Amino acid sequence: MAPALPTYDDVVRASETLAGVAHRTPVLTSSTADARTGAQVFFKCENFQRMGAFKFRGGYNAIARLSPSQREAGVVTFSSGNHAQAIALAARLLGVRATIIMPNDAPAAKRAATEGYGGQVITYDRYTDDREAVARRVQAETGATLIPPYDHGDVIAGQGTAAKELFEEVGPLDALFVCLGGGGLLAGSALSAHALSPGCAVYGVEPEAGNDGQQSLRKGEIVRIATPKSLADGAVTTHLGQLTFPVIQQRVTDIVTVTDAQLVDTMKFFAERMKMVVEPTGCLSTAAVLHQAIAVPGKRVGVIISGGNVDLANYARLLAA
Numbered sequence: 001m002a003p004a005l006p007t008y009d010d011v012v013r014a015s016e017t018l019a020g021v022a023h024r025t026p027v028l029t030s031s032t033a034d035a036r037t038g039a040q041v042f043f044k045c046e047n048f049q050r051m052g053a054f055k056f057r058g059g060y061n062a063i064a065r066l067s068p069s070q071r072e073a074g075v076v077t078f079s080s081g082n083h084a085q086a087i088a089l090a091a092r093l094l095g096v097r098a099t100i101i102m103p104n105d106a107p108a109a110k111r112a113a114t115e116g117y118g119g120q121v122i123t124y125d126r127y128t129d130d131r132e133a134v135a136r137r138v139q140a141e142t143g144a145t146l147i148p149p150y151d152h153g154d155v156i157a158g159q160g161t162a163a164k165e166l167f168e169e170v171g172p173l174d175a176l177f178v179c180l181g182g183g184g185l186l187a188g189s190a191l192s193a194h195a196l197s198p199g200c201a202v203y204g205v206e207p208e209a210g211n212d213g214q215q216s217l218r219k220g221e222i223v224r225i226a227t228p229k230s231l232a233d234g235a236v237t238t239h240l241g242q243l244t245f246p247v248i249q250q251r252v253t254d255i256v257t258v259t260d261a262q263l264v265d266t267m268k269f270f271a272e273r274m275k276m277v278v279e280p281t282g283c284l285s286t287a288a289v290l291h292q293a294i295a296v297p298g299k300r301v302g303v304i305i306s307g308g309n310v311d312l313a314n315y316a317r318l319l320a321a
């Protein structure tokens, strides 16, 4: 039997769990962005979230909901970076042991940060190994609970709290743009949009090289692709989830794509105009607005900046190019 899909009530419960623990991140505006798009753009800055990305919300919410005996056995997860840091930090705050399965080419800064938060890291090859199988093996050996990066009701509900805060702060919007990897952030955001701003169009934004979400929406079933290569290393997922896909199908207007060049342009825009460090994956949503994947003149538009964790050497190289 398929597990129950998360609802907006789950997002509300997650926001209660996260109150006083997660940062209520700022919503910023930019007259340059407004001039470039003809819209009024509100940036929800999850690059300023604890550990540098929205993933803290879902990770903390999921671990907080475990029973005492589950917490005792610890948690395990697989992640290309930010979910790893989120689980390591959330587990430490909740006094739970965390094992993190990470690709061996993950950015050095992300691995160091994960270990810094007290997570135990195990590596795998993202082009040849099945990370989910590696995680299941650790799970079988230790009894730890698997907290996947996106396909989990409590993770989706936690991720939805960022958009909930955005709508509570700025009121109804005409359109909301959300970075899309496996769809936890998009599904959660769509639940909040539907409840708090029912007329708001919700768009997922993927890297052009990895448009499995767009293909899935068009085809009406989950499409799997080979691991794509993109600067957006947090969104190079191969498929949407059993829980994220149906929510996205029900609540998301469309999925659009942006190129790596547009991501770099957007990173420069954030650095130069808004004085913010935003990682390439975090630039997806804004790149779609600035480069008019969907035209938004005259509209009130929300954009979720999903994270700001960069490898400094890479970041400097991309900005200088």
Ligand SMILES: *Cc1c(COP(=O)(O)O)cnc(C)c1O
Pocket: 053, 055, 082, 083, 149, 150, 159, 179, 180, 181, 182, 183, 184, 185, 186, 234, 235, 279, 281, 282, 306, 307, 308
């Ligand atoms: C994980 C991540 C995403 C993608 O989120 P999903 O819930 O997998 O769709 C986007 N941006 C950043 C910065 C991330 O860490």
